[in-house]
Amino acid sequence: MPLGLIALAIGAFGIGLTEFVIMGLLPDVANDFAVSEAAAGWLISGYALSVVVGALGLTAATVRLPRKPVLVGLLVLFVVGNSLTALASTYEVAMIGRVIAALCHGAFFGIGSVVASDMVPANKKAGAIAIMFTGLTAANVLGVPFGTLLGQYSGWRSTFWAISGIGVLALIGILVLVPAIKHVAEGISLREELGAFKSLQVWLSLGLTILGYGGMFGAFTYIAYTLTEITGFNATTVPWLLMLFGVGLFVGNWIGGRMADKSIDRTLLFFIAALLVVLVVFGFVANNQIATIVALLLMGGFGFGTVPGLQSRIMQYAGNAPTLASGANIGAFNAGNALGAWAGGLGIAAGLGYTSPIWIGAVITFAALILVLVAMGLAKKAVTAPELVTAS
Structure with a gap:
């Protein structure tokens, strides 16, 4: 198994954690920013809408660029967005951080799927994509419960700092482990x-x-x-x-x-x-x-x-x-x-x-x-x- 698939899975883990862990932290976030439950819920809905925009917009904008540097750039965007959410002094700034992080979500999985399939023979492409998406499933199995516990004991911002750290780890992994494959589609x-x-x-x-x-x-x-x-x-x-x-x-x-x-x-x-x-x-x-x-x-x-x-x-x-x-x-x-x-x-x-x-x-x-x-x-x-x- 190419080690680059592990790096992609770590990125998928961090992105999946960003999307789902806030559900368990929503009451704490609402109290911190003194907003209603419905307003806090927009931190979830706004993220989902931004995923769709990023999946189409960012993918279209980077379609002619080499895929490895694009993945690195998307993870930089991911780290910036989650760090901004962790630092946010107001609800509006937290929402901006969520939107920035969400923009990379769809493009990362879309481009990452192509990169993962290109790293293996034709008869193993779906399996390679499954390995990358294992990070997303692990985020649900392990990441969300432990991320919620971390937020409850150390404050919800600590969870988003941890997610930013995961993003940095994935970024380094892609730089080191994902080969710069010459793609026909470039x-x-x-x-x-x-x-x-x-x-x-x-x-x-x-x-x-x-x-x-x-x-x-x-x-x-x-x-x-x-x-x-x-x-x-x-x-x-x-x-x-x-x-x-x-x-x-x-x-x-x-x-x-x-x-x-x-x-x-x-x-x-x-x-x-x-x-x-x-x-x-x-x-x-x-x-x-x-x-x-x-x-x-x-x-x-x-x-x-x-x-x-x-x-x-x-x-x-x-x-x-x-x-x-x-x-x-x-x-x-x-x-x-x-x-x-x-x-x-x-x-x-x-x-x-x-x-x-x-x-x-x-x-x-x-x-x-x-x-x-x-x-x-x-x-x-x-x-x-x-x-x-x-x-x-």
Whole structure:
């Protein structure tokens, strides 16, 4: 395994920690800046919106530049943003720091996916992407609980200083361990990168990412309410149950990467179908604690098992100009998060109860299942059509 993948995973760990750890520190941040819970929540929402902007804007702006220096520059931006958040004397400055850090998020994962796949043979590309995304899963399993504890005991700013330190470590790792690979796409123009979006399969891949990821997050966003109000767990056990979900993410990401190296579409079909089954069963057994624990683990595993395949698929159909499409897919992951959270919230607001987000997540996942079958069918037709022409 190329050591450069470890450096990319460390960067992914820091970025994942930045996105998710503030959820556990939000009350402390709100008290420090004397703002409402809703205003403090914009430090999360503003970050997510900035991820989408950075995934498209920064990736497009740097598409003709060598990728290794771009990754270094993105990590510098990441460190500056988190340091500014840690130093912030006002809510507005903290928001600016969050936005700056978020801008590098989508571009780092988009460009990093291309770099990771370029470091390994063709039959190991999805596995390489999975190794980089292991940093993101580790951020959920280990980083968020320990980052929250650090913030509670030493002040929330200490967590963001620690994240800045992780960013510096990743920056050094990329400088030392990631080779300056000569990429064919470095000479490709922005127009050629945009040309990748002429492919119907690229758009289908984006739709798959939104629906495949949105289904899992439709159920997960409000899972704390399900666990306490429906299943009957004490609120103090929720963080440990979420760590179990994170273990599922970690295992699913690893297995999904290995499977996608053999067949991307069949892997996506398997994981999306399995996630649908888990969500439907979870909806029926959410009042049973043992069954809920198993469902959490499986939901994380099957939900995140799609990630290496989803990222590899869009790069495959983007051809020799995968960078912008890869970045757009990172934006699609965040759009899926937003879709799932919005749809699940609608169910609760309509008075359908705290299991409604699970059922809504299942509906979104069913849509993803239909879409992957359509995409597979069209891809098969595209392969067999030239053979029919030749035969005639």
